[in-house]
Amino acid sequence: MKKWKKVSAAILTASVLMVGIPAGVGAQENIPYIFDLSQSGTLKEGSKGENVKIMQRALNREMGAKLTEDGVYGPKTKTAVLTFQKSKSELTNDGIYGPKTHAALSLEFNTFGFADEVLREGSRGEAVKTLQKGLNDMSYNVAEDGIYGPKTKEAVIKFQQRFPDLANDGIFGPKTKNVMDKVLNG
Numbered sequence: 001m002k003k004w005k006k007v008s009a010a011i012l013t014a015s016v017l018m019v020g021i022p023a024g025v026g027a028q029e030n031i032p033y034i035f036d037l038s039q040s041g042t043l044k045e046g047s048k049g050e051n052v053k054i055m056q057r058a059l060n061r062e063m064g065a066k067l068t069e070d071g072v073y074g075p076k077t078k079t080a081v082l083t084f085q086k087s088k089s090e091l092t093n094d095g096i097y098g099p100k101t102h103a104a105l106s107l108e109f110n111t112f113g114f115a116d117e118v119l120r121e122g123s124r125g126e127a128v129k130t131l132q133k134g135l136n137d138m139s140y141n142v143a144e145d146g147i148y149g150p151k152t153k154e155a156v157i158k159f160q161q162r163f164p165d166l167a168n169d170g171i172f173g174p175k176t177k178n179v180m181d182k183v184l185n186g
Contacts, residue, residue: 032110033102034058043097047073055097058109059084073097112184119172123148131172134184135159148172 035054037043043052053071060067065080078095085091088104097105112134115127129146136142140155153170160166163179172180 033106034109037097037099037102041098043073045073045075045078045095047097052077055105056080058105062105062108063087110185111181114172114177114181118174119148121148121150121153121170128152131156134180137184 035051037051043055049071052073053069056065056067056069056071056077059065059077059080060069063080063084065076065083067077067080081097081101082093082095084105085093085095085101091101091104092098113130114134115130117127119128119131124147126146128148129144131148132142132144132146132152135152135155136144138159140158142152142155156172156176157168157170159180160168160170160176166176166179
């Protein structure tokens with residue numbers, strides 16, 4: 001292959017790969033991180049400090065890890081991180097608290113666990129059950145049956161009416177989800 005063709009192929013390949021980057025970057029920016037990991041990049045056995053303490057607290061709350069929140073990344077903390085990683089198929093199981101593990105734990109800690117799908121009357125399943133649990137945590141008293149029926153829709157409308165930026169349509173879309181997440185975890 002001639003040199004100009006190799007260069008053109010490399011540029012074309014790089015361009016194709018770059019197209020996906022903005023979506024990934026945008027998704028990362030929306031994660032409500034529990035602390036800024038960018039300074040160290042990773043936490044691992046032997047690490048110490050406030051970020052380790054915050055991570056230990058998050059692991060205790062999300063997994064019942066029963067760690068001493070002392071800011072020391074010891075063998076028990078490594079085991080808890082490894083257990084968390086094993087619970088998420090997208091994570092490497094190495095016991096090192098890196099960017100992907102940080103994003104996954106931050107999402108668990110700072111969100112209610114709502115699915116990234118639009119729910120409306122007629123929807124069914126676990127995502128609806130999670131919504132109903134959230135509504136009940138705010139005293140809307142709906143059945144947690146996984147069926148988005150008229151009472152669930154009515155409860156979502158009542159929630160939406162509390163916030164002027166939300167449409168009072170009874171549809172659990174991205175805006176309603178974000179506001180409800182903040183209310184439940186704020």
